[in-house]
Amino acid sequence: MAPIVMGDLRLRRTLFQVAGVLVLLLSTILLARAAGPDCWVPARWQGGPLEMLRRAGSKQVLADPARAGILRDWYNPRTLDLLENTPVNCLLVTWSTGAKADVESEQHKLLAAYTRAAHQRRIAVVGLVYPGADPARAAAPVVEAGLDGLVIKGDSAGGPQIARELRRLLREKNSSAVVIALGVRDWLLSDADWPVLGTSGAVMPRVRVFSESDSVTATPTTEPWIDSNTWLVRSLRAWGGERPVWLGHRLGNPSEADYARAIADAAVAGGRWVLAPDDALLASLWRGQPEALATWRRIGACLNFYEQHAEWRGFTPAGSLGIIQDHAGKHAAMADENLNLIARRRIPYRVIERADLTAAALQGLQAVLAVSFAPPTEQERKLLAAFAEGGGLLVAGPSWNSGTLAEGDYAVKKLGAGRIAVYKQDPPDPEALSKDILDLLGNENLPVRLFNVAGMLAHVTAGPGGRRLLVQLVNYATEPSGLITVRAAGEYHRARLFSTDAPPADLKINKSGERIEVSVTKVAVYAALLLEK
Amino acid sequence: MNENWHTITRRQLLAVSGLSLASLGRGDPAAPAPRAPVAPVSIGKCANYDEDLVSLLAKQFDQIGGVRRLVGGKTVAIKLNLTGGGRIGTYTAGQTHWVHPKLVGAACHLMGRAGAKRIRLLEGAGRGDSLEDKMLNAGWDVAALRSAAPIVEFESTNHLGSGKRYARLKAAKPYIYPAFDLNHSYQDTDVYVSMSKLKHHEECGITLTIKNSFGITPNSIYGNDAGVDEPNENARRGREAVLHAGKRQPPKSAPQEVDFTSERHEGYRVPRICVDLTAARPVDLAIIDGIESSVQGEGPWVNGFKYANPQVLILGRNAVCTDAVATAVMGYDPRAKRGEPPFHRITPPQTPGAPEWAENPMLLAEAVGIGSADLSRIDVRGVPIKDALYDFESRRRG
Numbered sequence: 001m002a003p004i005v006m007g008d009l010r011l012r013r014t015l016f017q018v019a020g021v022l023v024l025l026l027s028t029i030l031l032a033r034a035a036g037p038d039c040w041v042p043a044r045w046q047g048g049p050l051e052m053l054r055r056a057g058s059k060q061v062l063a064d065p066a067r068a069g070i071l072r073d074w075y076n077p078r079t080l081d082l083l084e085n086t087p088v089n090c091l092l093v094t095w096s097t098g099a100k101a102d103v104e105s106e107q108h109k110l111l112a113a114y115t116r117a118a119h120q121r122r123i124a125v126v127g128l129v130y131p132g133a134d135p136a137r138a139a140a141p142v143v144e145a146g147l148d149g150l151v152i153k154g155d156s157a158g159g160p161q162i163a164r165e166l167r168r169l170l171r172e173k174n175s176s177a178v179v180i181a182l183g184v185r186d187w188l189l190s191d192a193d194w195p196v197l198g199t200s201g202a203v204m205p206r207v208r209v210f211s212e213s214d215s216v217t218a219t220p221t222t223e224p225w226i227d228s229n230t231w232l233v234r235s236l237r238a239w240g241g242e243r244p245v246w247l248g249h250r251l252g253n254p255s256e257a258d259y260a261r262a263i264a265d266a267a268v269a270g271g272r273w274v275l276a277p278d279d280a281l282l283a284s285l286w287r288g289q290p291e292a293l294a295t296w297r298r299i300g301a302c303l304n305f306y307e308q309h310a311e312w313r314g315f316t317p318a319g320s321l322g323i324i325q326d327h328a329g330k331h332a333a334m335a336d337e338n339l340n341l342i343a344r345r346r347i348p349y350r351v352i353e354r355a356d357l358t359a360a361a362l363q364g365l366q367a368v369l370a371v372s373f374a375p376p377t378e379q380e381r382k383l384l385a386a387f388a389e390g391g392g393l394l395v396a397g398p399s400w401n402s403g404t405l406a407e408g409d410y411a412v413k414k415l416g417a418g419r420i421a422v423y424k425q426d427p428p429d430p431e432a433l434s435k436d437i438l439d440l441l442g443n444e445n446l447p448v449r450l451f452n453v454a455g456m457l458a459h460v461t462a463g464p465g466g467r468r469l470l471v472q473l474v475n476y477a478t479e480p481s482g483l484i485t486v487r488a489a490g491e492y493h494r495a496r497l498f499s500t501d502a503p504p505a506d507l508k509i510n511k512s513g514e515r516i517e518v519s520v521t522k523v524a525v526y527a528a529l530l531l532e533k
Numbered sequence: 534m535n536e537n538w539h540t541i542t543r544r545q546l547l548a549v550s551g552l553s554l555a556s557l558g559r560g561d562p563a564a565p566a567p568r569a570p571v572a573p574v575s576i577g578k579c580a581n582y583d584e585d586l587v588s589l590l591a592k593q594f595d596q597i598g599g600v601r602r603l604v605g606g607k608t609v610a611i612k613l614n615l616t617g618g619g620r621i622g623t624y625t626a627g628q629t630h631w632v633h634p635k636l637v638g639a640a641c642h643l644m645g646r647a648g649a650k651r652i653r654l655l656e657g658a659g660r661g662d663s664l665e666d667k668m669l670n671a672g673w674d675v676a677a678l679r680s681a682a683p684i685v686e687f688e689s690t691n692h693l694g695s696g697k698r699y700a701r702l703k704a705a706k707p708y709i710y711p712a713f714d715l716n717h718s719y720q721d722t723d724v725y726v727s728m729s730k731l732k733h734h735e736e737c738g739i740t741l742t743i744k745n746s747f748g749i750t751p752n753s754i755y756g757n758d759a760g761v762d763e764p765n766e767n768a769r770r771g772r773e774a775v776l777h778a779g780k781r782q783p784p785k786s787a788p789q790e791v792d793f794t795s796e797r798h799e800g801y802r803v804p805r806i807c808v809d810l811t812a813a814r815p816v817d818l819a820i821i822d823g824i825e826s827s828v829q830g831e832g833p834w835v836n837g838f839k840y841a842n843p844q845v846l847i848l849g850r851n852a853v854c855t856d857a858v859a860t861a862v863m864g865y866d867p868r869a870k871r872g873e874p875p876f877h878r879i880t881p882p883q884t885p886g887a888p889e890w891a892e893n894p895m896l897l898a899e900a901v902g903i904g905s906a907d908l909s910r911i912d913v914r915g916v917p918i919k920d921a922l923y924d925f926e927s928r929r930r931g
Contacts, residue, residue, distance in 0.1 A: 483672045
């Protein structure tokens with residue numbers, strides 16, 4: 001055996017020590033960055049001197065002067081304590097607004113320390129970049145501050161361009177920070193590199209109040225008008241594949257139920273609402289007020305619920321109606337309205353991207369709505385005609401008309417074993433279309449029918465293999481619902497009710513012809529009914 | 534009296550009744566018709582639907598002579614008033630513009646207890662839905678209703694339903710239609726109950742048990758998309774073109790109007806058609822739910838529609854007498870002429886300059902001998918009108 005040389009030992013020890021440090025450092029970095037954007041549960045977490053300046057500049061007056069101080073000091077690491085027992089693991093902080101360099105620099109220093117503290121808790125931090133910000137000034141300190149990404153805000157057409165510039169600048173600095181959009185939806189469609197499909201083009205989910213007496217007034221359809229973003233999440237998920245969808249809208253003077261509703265409205269379709277605590281809540285949390293802390297805990301419990309049931313995000317939309325979507329179509333706004341209003345008629349549907357239109361995609365459907373793109377290609381026409389000939393219902397625009405259309409908005413013609421309903425107008429009026437679809441399809445062909453759900457919408461999905469059907473209900477009204485009946489086609493033997501504030505409960509299943517019925521006595525904001533075969 | 538006589542002659546009379554046009558002698562609708570029959574009317578007070586409706590209803594049934602002889606061993610059809618849908622604020626439809634499910638349940642229970650063999654709940658459900666589905670959609674506990682009496686059935690009468698053919702029922706002294714083709718349920722019954730809400734009507738002023746008859750006409754025949762030659766069992770549209778405005782006739786298979794040149798204004802036609810329907814399908818028991826209700830119109834789609842709480846339940850064996858008393862309880866004169874409150878449009882017409890008056894259906898019904906609208910002749914039992922008074926007009930005006 002060769003003698004061990006003291007110099008060798010020292011070298012080996014040093015190498016081991018260096019390796020150990022490197023492993024530790026790498027582990028720390030990996031652990032801190034373990035959750036990527038697809039696992040981020042985001043929250044707006046805006047404060048610091050830059051945020052105060054931004055508010056003053058955009059005339060957002062703080063109602064309570066004392067809150068100005070709280071806002072300024074928000075990046076005290078103790079505010080991270082608020083995130084314990086919540087799944088929030090991504091904070092959107094005020095990063096760059098185009099303000100003077102010294103103010104932005106002060107903010108960046110603050111956030112550098114805050115980000116280090118956040119990373120120790122495995123919380124990612126992404127910086128909000130506002131219109132008017134200089135991309136170079138926004139990107140330069142990202143690495144030093146340790147930010148995990150930048151989020152572009154705004155509604156101008158230049159968003160994608162700013163994103164590309166930021167990505168270039170970050171690449172130059174060898175930064176792996178991501179760039180996310182939280183602006184107008186058009187930005188998403190013109191750039192394929194977004195890791196997250198984020199948009200601020202969403203509405204506060206609620207039943208819309210029209211009358212002066214603050215009571216909900218029935219619209220001409222006798223149903224209350226519901227503002228919901230579930231259709232938008234579905235549209236983006238159908239287009240964007242596996243990428244997470246974020247909705248970045250704020251709530252006006254929200255109650256606790258409004259928070260729960262905004263979370264549910266996005267979550268039922270597999271998206272995430274970027275939690276945006278209002279100033280009043282933040283101020284009360286800062287002061288440690290018990291009521292605010294209790295509200296915050298319940299909001300956290302809501303968020304936790306959807307993370308605990310993350311499996312449901314992978315369920316596929318169940319519906320006998322397929323709606324073909326084409327973002328490049330010339331009537332995009334009308335196409336959006338179709339998705340929105342058909343959902344409001346509680347007709348379960350699947351969104352099919354035009355690019356994904358195949359015979360397999362149409363399997364299991366009884367009707368297909370193909371009015372959002374015109375004219376179809378020859379291949380598309382053959383595919384859709386074959387669907388109708390095989391017994392399905394095709395709802396299409398005037399390009400399918402081969403003769404004179406009868407009076408009325410549309411004419412129905414037989415096509416093989418099925419039918420084609422051809423509309424005269426291009427595009428047809430969405431309100432009338434959504435009503436007609438229900439007439440054409442027939443209530444008896446809906447896989448799930450809901451009763452006494454004015455003010456509520458449902459999102460219906462199926463688990464792998466079709467052995468489980470999930471009906472998620474969101475109540476957009478301020479009052480809890482009354483007795484709801486859910487009628488589903490299929491032989492289900494178990495019905496389990498889930499909600500964010502009670503343990504799961506088994507419900508009685510009643511037979512109704514060849515369907516089953518389950519009664520749900522009350523839904524405050526959200527409930528999920530899982531039917532199992 | 535032989536019960537079988539009542540059963541046999543009731544159904545047969547409906548099938549064969551009808552007088553020639555020459556025998557029409559309607560006279561002046563405003564003057565009381567001396568031979569128009571009268572029957573007692575009961576008024577009860579009830580604050581809301583959580584009170585003991587069974588006891589109240591039982592007491593009121595007793596006040597008009599009981600229902601045992603009327604329904605014992607019989608099939609009873611109850612035409613409900615479930616107009617449209619929708620709701621305002623936190624109120625259920627049963628609290629504003631529909632009869633309330635608890636009242637329906639109480640009536641079924643009492644009639645079942647009185648020996649009714651079968652109770653059939655009737656109303657038109659839209660879009661091809663069943664009546665049960667329409668009720669489920671308003672949060673009604675249909676299972677509870679089904680078990681309120683030994684046999685409780687449901688039928689949407691907007692189409693053929695469970696019948697094999699439509700029943701043709703004739704009006705003895707028709708104003709507009711000499712006969713109607715209706716869902717079989719309106720013929721296949723021994724006792725016919727009209728249960729309506731105490732409320733305003735946008736075009737006709739008020740809607741009570743006579744107006745409740747309007748809804749017995751099936752959309753398949755009287756709807757805007759009814760067939761030209763035959764009924765359209767897939768009809769989905771309302772009755773404006775055929776009944777309200779007379780712009781088109783029902784299918785050729787159904788009885789046509791007596792006079793195609795008569796006035797087409799809905800304020801003229803609708804009350805007359807309701808009277809024709811009440812004559813063709815006489816009401817054996819009229820029940821008016823005014824416990825909780827609304828003002829301004831028949832449903833939340835009427836601009837200005839709002840909740841009201843008259844706290845009254847009114848019933849009687851004659852629809853005209855019952856409606857007359859109910860009209861008085863609403864603060865109106867049951868003998869008011871067309872255009873006088875409440876017989877005028879509540880909201881401005883869509884076509885500027887169009888007539889805004891409506892006929893008084895009670896006077897029209899009185900003129901053809903269905904019943905009297907003369908309060909001096911009607912025996913009001915229970916709570917006096919003056920103690921039940923609820924001023925609908927001032928509440929409508931706010």
